[in-house]
Amino acid sequence: xxxxxxxxxxxxxxxxxxxxxxxxxxxxxxxxxxxxxxxxxxxxxxxxxxxxxxxxxxxxxxxxxxxxxxxxxxxxxxxxxxxxxxxxxxxxxxxxxxxxxxxxxxxxxxxxxxxxxxxxxxxxxxxxxxxxxxxxxxxxxxxxxxxxxx
Amino acid sequence: xxxxxxxxxxxxxxxxxxxxxxxxxxxxxxxxxxxxxxxxxxxxxxxxxxxxxxxxxxxxxxxxxxxxxxxxxxxxxxxxxxxxxxxxxxxxxxxxxxxxxxxxxxxxxxxxxxxxxxxxxxxxxxxxxxxxxxxxxxxxxxxxxxxxxxxxxxxxxxxxxxxxxxxxxxxxxxxxxxxxxxxxxxxxxxxxxxxxxxxxxxxxxxxxxxxxxxxxxxxxxxxxxxxxxxxxxxxxxxxxxxxxxxxxxxxxxxxxxxxxxxxxxxxxxxxxxxxxxxxxxxxxxxxxxxxxxxxxxxxxxxxxxxxxxxxxxxxxxxxxxxxxxxxxxxxxxxxxxxxxxxxxxxxxxxxxxxxxxxxxxxxxxxxxxxxxxxxxxxxxxxxxxxxxxxxxxxxxxxxxxxxxxxxxxxxxxxxxxx
Numbered sequence: 261x262x263x264x265x266x267x268x269x270x271x272x273x274x275x276x277x278x279x280x281x282x283x284x285x286x287x288x289x290x291x292x293x294x295x296x297x298x299x300x301x302x303x304x305x306x307x308x309x310x311x312x313x314x315x316x317x318x319x320x321x322x323x324x325x326x327x328x329x330x331x332x333x334x335x336x337x338x339x340x341x342x343x344x345x346x347x348x349x350x351x352x353x354x355x356x357x358x359x360x361x362x363x364x365x366x367x368x369x370x371x372x373x374x375x376x377x378x379x380x381x382x383x384x385x386x387x388x389x390x391x392x393x394x395x396x397x398x399x400x401x402x403x404x405x406x407x408x409x410x
Numbered sequence: 411x412x413x414x415x416x417x418x419x420x421x422x423x424x425x426x427x428x429x430x431x432x433x434x435x436x437x438x439x440x441x442x443x444x445x446x447x448x449x450x451x452x453x454x455x456x457x458x459x460x461x462x463x464x465x466x467x468x469x470x471x472x473x474x475x476x477x478x479x480x481x482x483x484x485x486x487x488x489x490x491x492x493x494x495x496x497x498x499x500x501x502x503x504x505x506x507x508x509x510x511x512x513x514x515x516x517x518x519x520x521x522x523x524x525x526x527x528x529x530x531x532x533x534x535x536x537x538x539x540x541x542x543x544x545x546x547x548x549x550x551x552x553x554x555x556x557x558x559x560x561x562x563x564x565x566x567x568x569x570x571x572x573x574x575x576x577x578x579x580x581x582x583x584x585x586x587x588x589x590x591x592x593x594x595x596x597x598x599x600x601x602x603x604x605x606x607x608x609x610x611x612x613x614x615x616x617x618x619x620x621x622x623x624x625x626x627x628x629x630x631x632x633x634x635x636x637x638x639x640x641x642x643x644x645x646x647x648x649x650x651x652x653x654x655x656x657x658x659x660x661x662x663x664x665x666x667x668x669x670x671x672x673x674x675x676x677x678x679x680x681x682x683x684x685x686x687x688x689x690x691x692x693x694x695x696x697x698x699x700x701x702x703x704x705x706x707x708x709x710x711x712x713x714x715x716x717x718x719x720x721x722x723x724x725x726x727x728x729x730x731x732x733x734x735x736x737x738x739x740x741x742x743x744x745x746x747x748x749x750x751x752x753x754x755x756x757x758x759x760x761x762x763x764x765x766x767x768x769x770x771x772x773x774x775x776x777x778x779x780x781x782x783x784x785x786x787x788x789x790x791x792x793x794x795x796x797x798x799x800x801x802x803x804x805x806x807x808x809x810x811x812x813x814x815x816x817x818x819x820x821x822x823x824x825x826x827x828x
Contacts, residue, residue, distance in 0.1 A: 336821070361828070390433075
């Protein structure tokens with residue numbers, strides 16, 4: 261008889277809070293204010309953009325090799341190291357001791373690091389290269405005014 | 411089963427995650443004030459750089475052997491450590507953070523799963539998410555898990571960094587391999603003594619009688635022996651409340667100026683207060699010590715410490731500073747030069763269960779004030795708000811000539827990718 265196998269045990273995360281809105285309008289019979297449903301909801305950017313806080317790091321774009329993908333010089337990148345890198349994703353890679361951000365082309369035989377700027381050539385990763393994918397870029401933060409982010 | 415998880419060459423590994431050029435180079439990390447070597451990459455170990463090597467003496471050697479040097483970057487190490495510990499706690503609810511790079515884990519009720527597989531997943535996840543390589547040793551007791559970890563680390567090809575001590579044969583074989591001096595918590599004196607008796611391996615220590623051990627090595631030694639025999643005598647500590655918090659520093663030079671030392675001790679007390687409030691604890695004891703330079707054998711030596719009991723549990727920096735400076739006045743002697751001082755707070759209890767003293771209640775405004783100071787300092791940066799007794803001109807600064815950036819905690823310091 262097959263027995264139950266537990267493969268994944270996780271701690272309960274009690275740090276996040278669920279806030280239930282209390283209506284200030286009191287409870288009245290009849291038609292409730294439609295606005296009550298929207299009381300006190302707020303946007304938490306951390307929660308929205310950072311799924312794995314323990315594996316998330318920030319980086320900053322330098323240069324214009326990814327300009328057509330919307331990554332301009334000085335933009336901030338949110339990098340998630342816990343994600344499995346996939347074909348066509350943008351990732352921060354380590355090649356021979358240098359950081360680079362490129363679009364991954366993972367083909368059957370080879371991996372290419374493809375820039376998004378005609379002025380640059382794709383890099384073919386060869387077995388001689390010391391190469392690994394540092395983390396997958398999930399989000400670009402593009403400050404439009406310098407004063408936004410110091 | 412207990413597991414000991416240990417980050418491999420933790421400080422060096424942290425530096426290498428963000429400075430890939432260091433991956434090809436032997437690397438050493440220096441202590442506060444760039445005094446001596448406190449961590450080494452494997453390559454630096456193999457080049458024969460000893461632990462504690464004074465930086466100024468080895469300056470030429472580092473250059474000649476192309477060894478990279480970094481000042482200790484505790485902001486980075488602390489953040490990376492927290493990430494590792496958080497991920498560990500996804501794999502078992504019982505985690506005791508033992509030091510910045512080590513944790514004991516308990517795996518009870520895991521009999522029905524493949525523990526080896528579970529641990530391999532854990533190791534993989536930590537390495538992928540943080541870039542920090544770890545070693546895991548598992549055994550029936552804490553002391554044996556420390557030994558198992560040693561085996562995992564020593565024989566990476568065999569173990570892949572994970573070693574589970576399951577059988578009696580494995581336990582005995584391991585103990586016959588381990589030198590007595592390397593037993594976790596044996597102490598130098600006891601190790602020496604056992605060696606003088608002709609004992610060399612941990613196994614021989616476990617062959618002594620209980621009576622002899624208790625008589626000559628006290629109940630602590632006996633407990634250790636039982637642990638090595640596979641009998642649990644040490645449990646996991648309560649994780650949330652550490653037993654003591656300390657801030658101590660060696661000075662860059664030797665000082666005997668009271669005002670200078672008072673400034674330092676004040677800052678240490680303030681820092682202890684911050685740490686207490688962060689973990690929502692209060693303390694009842696405060697210990698202050700002063701030490702002259704024991705390496706300067708020509709100078710007269712003096713070392714003293716004093717413990718003061720607070721009138722009520724407190725985590726107010728104002729109160730802590732008051733106690734600490736009172737303590738300092740009691741032990742300071744103007745005729746000596748000092749190289750090290752420290753403040754330690756002990757007798758910790760959760761802030762919530764704070765006992766109220768009938769006659770000498772702390773000014774309730776302290777609590778509010780501390781909250782505001784902590785908020786300001788977390789918003790505007792450490793030391794934005796200081797106490798009068800602290801150095802206001804910032805003349806005091808740690809020597810950190812080789813400090814890397816705060817890659818994970820400051821936006822202006824994040825990695826650059828092109």
